[in-house]
Amino acid sequence: xxxxxxxxxxxxxxxxxxxxxxxxxxxxxxxxxxxxxxxxxxxxxxxxxxxxxxxxxxxxxxxxxxxxxxxxxxxxxxxxxxxxxxxxxxxxxxxxxxxxxxxxxxxxxxxxxxxxxxxxxxxxxxxxxxxxxxxxxxxxxxxxxxxxxxxxxxxxxxxxxxxxxxxxxxxxxxxxxxxxxxxxxxxxxxxxxxxxxxxxxxxxxxxxxxxxxxxxxxx
Numbered sequence: 160x161x162x163x164x165x166x167x168x169x170x171x172x173x174x175x176x177x178x179x180x181x182x183x184x185x186x187x188x189x190x191x192x193x194x195x196x197x198x199x200x201x202x203x204x205x206x207x208x209x210x211x212x213x214x215x216x217x218x219x220x221x222x223x224x225x226x227x228x229x230x231x232x233x234x235x236x237x238x239x240x241x242x243x244x245x246x247x248x249x250x251x252x253x254x255x256x257x258x259x260x261x262x263x264x265x266x267x268x269x270x271x272x273x274x275x276x277x278x279x280x281x282x283x284x285x286x287x288x289x290x291x292x293x294x295x296x297x298x299x300x301x302x303x304x305x306x307x308x309x310x311x312x313x314x315x316x317x318x319x320x321x322x323x324x325x326x327x328x329x330x331x332x333x334x335x336x337x338x339x340x341x342x343x344x345x346x347x348x349x350x351x352x353x354x355x356x357x358x359x360x361x362x363x364x365x366x367x368x369x370x371x372x373x374x375x376x377x378x
Contacts (some may be wrong), residue, residue: 160195160196163187164202166182169181175228175282176267176285177284179265180232180343186263187262191317193262193279196236197232197236200237201236201240205241206226207357209360209361210356211230212360216246216365217367222249224248224251225247226251226252228282228287228314229248230254231252231254233254234240234250250270251287251290253265253267254268254277263290268285269286285315286317287317288317291308292321292341295321305325305327305371306326306327307327307328307367309328309362311331311337312338313335313336316336316339319340320346322347322349327350327351327352328340329351329352329353329361330354332353332355333355352367
């Protein structure tokens with residue numbers, strides 16, 4: 160939407176979440192509306208095999224959730240356009256709303272510019288590890304849960320460390336999460352299954368789902 164130069168100029172001076180809110184302010188000052196932003200988000204591609212994997216996992220009965228340092232508006236609009244929003248039971252991300260002036264605002268998930276979660280691995284606005292801890296704690300004690308965590312960013316390393324030996328992590332090969340995991344593999348208890356493209360993601364994810372299902376049927 161014409162802000163690439165300003166974005167790169169400010170990238171090193173602001174945290175990601177604050178930078179995105181600043182970009183929304185600039186777009187508003189140029190007369191761009193939330194509807195214009197939503198229309199632009201339709202151009203965001205989703206690999207067809209990843210979309211198919213999401214739908215297949217949901218049809219299989221998996222509880223799919225999104226844990227993202229993007230924001231509510233962006234995620235929901237992209238998923239709506241690709242007919243995927245209904246596949247996810249919950250989205251944990253930075254909240255948004257359109258204010259009385261029509262400007263899209265983006266706020267921190269933890270509600271503070273400080274570091275309320277006390278995690279040195281995560282940005283101040285969102286500790287994915289803390290959110291994953293809460294998800295794990297909310298699971299019924301009578302049901303054995305298996306988590307499959309997919310990610311690629313450095314912010315996905317903290318929640319990866321919260322996974323147990325019955326869980327799986329699927330890092331995108333040669334991306335920051337993959338680099339963090341393999342810099343010292345001993346810190347990660349979960350089984351690691353790397354992927355490089357949509358076809359590999361789909362194949363590995365559905366294989367793991369079938370594997371978990373088969374193991375549970377034996378118990």
